[in-house]
Amino acid sequence: MEMFEKAFPSEPLKAKTSKPWALAGVVGSGNLEVLFERGSRPAGTMECRVETSIPGYKSSWLAALGDFARNYPVGGTKVTIHDQGAPPVLVSLRLRQAYDHLIKADR
Amino acid sequence: MSTPLFHEQNARQRIAAIIDAGSFDELLPPPERITSPYLAQLGIPVSFDDGLVIGRAKIDGKKVYLAAQVGQFVGGAVGEIHGAKLTGLFMAATRDRIPCIIIIESGGVRLHEGSTGEIAIAETMRAIFECRARKVPTIAVIGSDIGAYGGMGILSTCCDFRIMTEHGRLGISGPIVIEKWMGKKAYDSANRALVWKTSGGKTKYLLGDADLLVHDAASAVRDGIAKLLAKSRAVTLKAVKVRHKELADRLKRLGGTSAADELWKRLGIRDIEAASLASGPEFVAVAKGGKAGRL
Numbered sequence: 001m002e003m004f005e006k007a008f009p010s011e012p013l014k015a016k017t018s019k020p021w022a023l024a025g026v027v028g029s030g031n032l033e034v035l036f037e038r039g040s041r042p043a044g045t046m047e048c049r050v051e052t053s054i055p056g057y058k059s060s061w062l063a064a065l066g067d068f069a070r071n072y073p074v075g076g077t078k079v080t081i082h083d084q085g086a087p088p089v090l091v092s093l094r095l096r097q098a099y100d101h102l103i104k105a106d107r
Numbered sequence: 108m109s110t111p112l113f114h115e116q117n118a119r120q121r122i123a124a125i126i127d128a129g130s131f132d133e134l135l136p137p138p139e140r141i142t143s144p145y146l147a148q149l150g151i152p153v154s155f156d157d158g159l160v161i162g163r164a165k166i167d168g169k170k171v172y173l174a175a176q177v178g179q180f181v182g183g184a185v186g187e188i189h190g191a192k193l194t195g196l197f198m199a200a201t202r203d204r205i206p207c208i209i210i211i212e213s214g215g216v217r218l219h220e221g222s223t224g225e226i227a228i229a230e231t232m233r234a235i236f237e238c239r240a241r242k243v244p245t246i247a248v249i250g251s252d253i254g255a256y257g258g259m260g261i262l263s264t265c266c267d268f269r270i271m272t273e274h275g276r277l278g279i280s281g282p283i284v285i286e287k288w289m290g291k292k293a294y295d296s297a298n299r300a301l302v303w304k305t306s307g308g309k310t311k312y313l314l315g316d317a318d319l320l321v322h323d324a325a326s327a328v329r330d331g332i333a334k335l336l337a338k339s340r341a342v343t344l345k346a347v348k349v350r351h352k353e354l355a356d357r358l359k360r361l362g363g364t365s366a367a368d369e370l371w372k373r374l375g376i377r378d379i380e381a382a383s384l385a386s387g388p389e390f391v392a393v394a395k396g397g398k399a400g401r402l
Contacts, residue, residue, distance in 0.1 A: 021137065027152050027153070035138070053152050083152060
């Protein structure tokens with residue numbers, strides 16, 4: 001297991017829905033779950049916490065998360081990830097899915 | 108995109124698909140992070156909901172308590188938190204006199220957590236019988252490939268009713284376990300036709316272990332639940348004795364069968380091929396056409 005936390009600068013979340021959280025994915029082999037939470041966090045940063053069963057890939061994680069924070073307006077949110085060996089492309093997909101759930105009506 | 112089949116959906120999708128739109132109020136939702144204290148020590152990542160989604164909802168305007176297991180997370184296995192959520196849900200159902208439905212997708216107890224899972228199953232069984240003593244309906248839905256095995260198989264049979272799809276499987280020991288003990292000749296766990304013909308929804312319906320056999324669709328599951336919501340079965344000494352007699356008769360009648368097709372034939376299926384291809388209510392019709400004797 002490896003755990004790390006980091007905050008990334010990001011444009012403030014634009015969506016007006018009041019939904020407080022959204023979840024995407026599941027903790028299974030080669031998969032991960034992503035929880036997005038909005039709250040009273042600094043509007044200009046995305047806080048991240050990653051727990052992964054595969055140690056040694058911190059730089060890849062930080063690159064993927066930093067990328068996401070740059071490309072989407074997710075300031076003021078907290079992202080928590082439970083990972084069980086998901087490939088990087090799936091990490092990006094789940095982040096997008098959770099973001100979509102957060103700003104749209106369905107969960 | 109077409110609606111996914113019931114067995115293809117995940118726990119949250121299943122709940123959303125069977126309840127009145129937007130009526131789900133999740134208890135202990137992911138942001139509360141009630142996660143397993145044991146898995147982290149073993150280097151296994153935890154899940155926000157510990158593999159069980161629980162809450163309140165409405166079906167056809169009627170209040171229900173609802174639980175759905177996440178089969179992809181450690182096989183839907185029951186750990187301490189997962190089990191405590193399950194027990195608490197049935198206790199709440201008894202307290203509030205509201206029917207309780209559990210959508211099962213589990214191999215049984217989570218071995219990583221030792222006896223805590225076993226104890227949780229026992230406590231949940233107790234909670235289910237409390238529900239039944241107060242005539243609060245309890246319904247188990249088994250409609251995924253993982254099915255209901257081990258402790259969850261036992262637990263499902265404690266409920267008033269079981270709704271199955273042909274994808275669902277119900278048993279105590281899983282196919283691989285049986286093969287390990289009895290040998291590949293006796294039971295080949297890789298033979299899917301054999302596995303489903305012995306523990307699948309259709310066979311369980313013929314045996315009377317499943318009360319309803321429905322299509323592999325959330326709408327069909329929902330309709331099945333709606334039919335059973337107002338019903339309950341009393342647990343009395345007489346009912347238990349009758350059931351014991353039924354099971355003894357079943358063993359006498361079917362104990363000698365060694366092939367799955369033979370089992371179906373003895374249960375009254377005349378046309379095995381037609382029955383194999385039929386699904387849900389069509390299978391029920393085929394079974395009745397052959398005057399299948401439900402035990």
